[in-house]
Amino acid sequence: MILHNALLSTLAFLVPHSRFSFNLSFPRPALRIMNVEGGHGGVAIPPAKPFLKWLKCSLKETFFPDDPFRQFQNQPPSTSFLLALQYIFPIFHWAPRYSLQFLKSDVIAGITIASLAIPQGISYADLANLPPILGLYSSFIPPLIYAMMGSSRDLAVGTVAVGSLLMASMLGSVVDHNHNPKLFLHLAFTATFFAGIFQAALGLFRLGFIVDFLSHATIIGFMGGAATVVCLQQLKSILGLQHFTHEADLVSVMRSVFTQTHEWRWKSAALGSCFIFFLLITRFFSKKQPKFFWVSAMAPLTSVIFGSILVYATHAEKHGVQVIGGLKKGLNPSSLTKLVFVAPYMSTAIKTGLITGIIALAEGIAVGRSFAMYKNYHTDGNKEMIAIGTMNIVGSFTSCYLTTGPFSRSAVNYNAGCKTAASNIVMAIVVMLTLLFLTPLFYYTPLVVLSAIIVSAMLGLIDYQAAIHLYKIDKCDFLVCISAYIGVVFCSVEIGLVIAVAISVLRVLLFVARPRTSVLGNIPNSDVYRNVEHYPNAIHVPGILILEIDAPVYFANASYLRERITRWIDEEEDRIKGTEETSLRYVIMDMTAVGNIDTSGISMFEEIKKIVDRRGLQLVLVNPGGEVMKKLNKAKFTEQIGQKWIHLTVEEAVEACSSMLHACKTSPTKNESEGWNNV
Structure with missing residues (x-):
């Protein structure tokens, strides 16, 4: 101890004007750093910073944490232009390094996801109460846009069931698609336009953190509830009912089903049950044997082909089995003049666009980040928002409705071994050939097969294991999840989403107000x-x-x-x-x-x-x-x-x-x- 005190005294003598003072208290002497300006017990006071400089730093950290402009510093104009072009259109970044090996992988992946995209696109368009051909239109133009602007290598672009259901529900509350299908179609294009504007604006103004208010628990509950409602809606086609409720809640659907028991078609129900069983068996097999992923991917198209042949051979359409009918041959017609910007429908289109746009962004960004993590590369959230927003804006001008990156299609794309976003281009080419030459072949496709495809896809979104996991770890997250699910199933899709977001925000506020x-x-x-x-x-x-x-x-x-x-x-x-x-x-x-x-x-x-x-x-x-x-x-x-x-x-x-x-x-x-x- 004497030696220790002597050492401290010597240091104090040698550096009398330093920034250090020495605490000689016992039993544990401590060296305490002092701030020269403040001198408050050794706790430093940061130097004063001008308010404007502080505000600039805060805004930069909030909206530009990734510092996207750093790469343009100290660069000649030509290099800066090329870097800016690559930043806006990532295709210019990876295209010069594209190889024949990449092309082989992307062609296989593109053809594989096209076999899934064609029947899914037709099914989801029917779910949205839109002409089935719109599902094919939406699988042609948007993937080309995303291939040029997207930062994910694995995201496969197309329509989604939840977005389709939301659009049908929200627009259907104002316009009946049976009585006024033309106005309903135009409102769908307008809602897609506003969804794209909102999505692109979030990316341009670096406001992507807004999507983060949709927590993981919220998405699990909402997706599960929406999947349940979608499955219930398919009872119309599976049972061969001509009249069905426009409401999406469980009570209304069950009332509509059981008040029409005299109109049930057993042939349609048997056919639908067989196809659902077939699709679920193929999915189970592909999960057990991942190298046979293509079995599950090809199952929907196989069902469409087999179902069409069966209906054509047996003339089942004359015995209560509903079919798609004629699909218009040709590429996407222009819909720019069909957008509705007049009251009172414009407000409905804006509201539908905002809600569906947020849901589409949440799903697309989450899916892209998940597969990027598997392959150890980075996706830019703001770029993704701009890309998804742009493809929806352009899509609304070319007879497409809401698109994003669905998990099922992206999972097939990933398992098929895609290397770049060029697999979306291959898929778009296959869909283009289908539009030009093959659409008449879908005439006898039974609607019950499309319903079976939707049901099999939606059952995978009801993640009960994730809900159990939430219950074990965090009861509050489980409450958010189950509230979203109950709200969607028993009220409506919109109310369920609002309830889930409100509970999530309330939870954050409680954490802030009660630390x-x-x-x-x-x-x-x-x-x-x-x-x-x-x-x-x-x-x-x-x-x-x-x-x-x-x-x-x-x-x-x-x-x-x-x-x-x-x-x-x-x-x-x-x-x-x-x-x-x-x-x-x-x-x-x-x-x-x-x-x-x-x-x-x-x-x-x-x-x-x-x-x-x-x-x-x-x-x-x-x-x-x-x-x-x-x-x-x-x-x-x-x-x-x-x-x-x-x-x-x-x-x-x-x-x-x-x-x-x-x-x-x-x-x-x-x-x-x-x-x-x-x-």
Whole structure:
């Protein structure tokens, strides 16, 4: 110990004007870093930054965390132009390095997903109450746009069941597709246009974080509920019903089904059940034998071909089995003049576009990120939003409706061994050939086969295992999930989505408004301090209450924190009364997790300071962050509390307070200020 003190004295003598001061207290001497400008107990105050510069940095970190403009710095104009072109159109980045081996893989993948896209496209268009040919149109133009602008190598573009259901439900509440199919079709194009505008705007203005409000639990519940509703809707085709409810909730569908039992067609039901069984068996086989993924991928097209042949051979269309009928041959006609921008339908189109656009973005970005993680490459969320938005804008001009990157099609694309987004181009070429030459072959395709394809695809979206996992890990997430599911199934798709998002946002607000605070105790035989509830062996330090605030302090939680801290003090004093421990003298606030504070938070600390002063206690702060320290210093709170009552660590603060308690006990005539000087 003598050698230790001598060493510290020597260092202090050699560097008398340095930024270091030396705490010679025992039993553990501590080297404490001091800030020259502030000098507050060794806790540094960050240098003042002009407001405009701070605002610029904050906005840059919020909207441009990936710093996309860094690559353009110090580059000649020609290079900057090429880099900008590659940034907007990633195809110019990977196309020069494209090889024959890549082409072989992408051709196989493109043909494989086309075999899935054609029957799915027709099925989902029928689900959206739109002409079936729109499903093929939507699998031609949008994939070409995405291949040029998308950053994912594995995303396969096309229509999705949930988006189709949403569009049918929301537009159907205003316009009956049976009585006015032309207006319904035009509104679908308009809703797709607004969805694309909204999606592209989110990407251009770097507002992709809005999509993050759709939490994982929300998406699981919403997708499961939507899949259940979609399956229920297919009872119309499977049972061969001519009239069916326009509502999507469980009660309405069941009422519509069981009030028409006299119109059930057993031939249609038997055919549908057989195809559903066939599709589920092929999927099960492909999961068990991943190398035979193509069996499941080819099953929908096989069902369409076999079903068409069966209907043609048996003339089943004359015995209650409904068929698609004639499909128009030719490529996408223009729909630019068919957009509806007049009241009262424009507001419906905007609302439908916003909701379906968010759902499509959430699914497309999540799917793209998942497969990018498997292949260890990066997808740019904002680029994806711009790409998906652009393909929907262009699609609305070319007789397409809402498209994104569905999981089922992308999974087939991934398993087929795609190398680049060129597989979407191959798929589009196959769909183009189908539109030009093969559409008459779909005349006898039974609607019950399309319903079977939809049901088999939707059953995979009801992820009950994920819901059970949520229940085991986080009951709040499970509540969000099950609320979304119940809302979709028993109310409507829109209401279910609103309920799920509202609960998620409410949960975030509760976390902000009611941050976690805890009492810390000392782990025996160590200098570590932990939550006494989590560590039963942690012991209270005599005369000292150590509290931890685990969140930023804002106006939303300042009042709660003041009340909670006061209650902690009351509870600690009540606990001490029944024991022979030293009376409470110090309240240490561990602010390590307090990343920021506003004026309401500062006022809260000032009130806490007054409360502890009236009780004859001393408030001690530990490790306030840079921004927090800067604001406390500007508010003169550091002067009110005193520089010596701010420490870097809980260990250091406890050591100092314990030393002063010890000094006051050994010399009762000394006050705490003298005790501090002795320390």
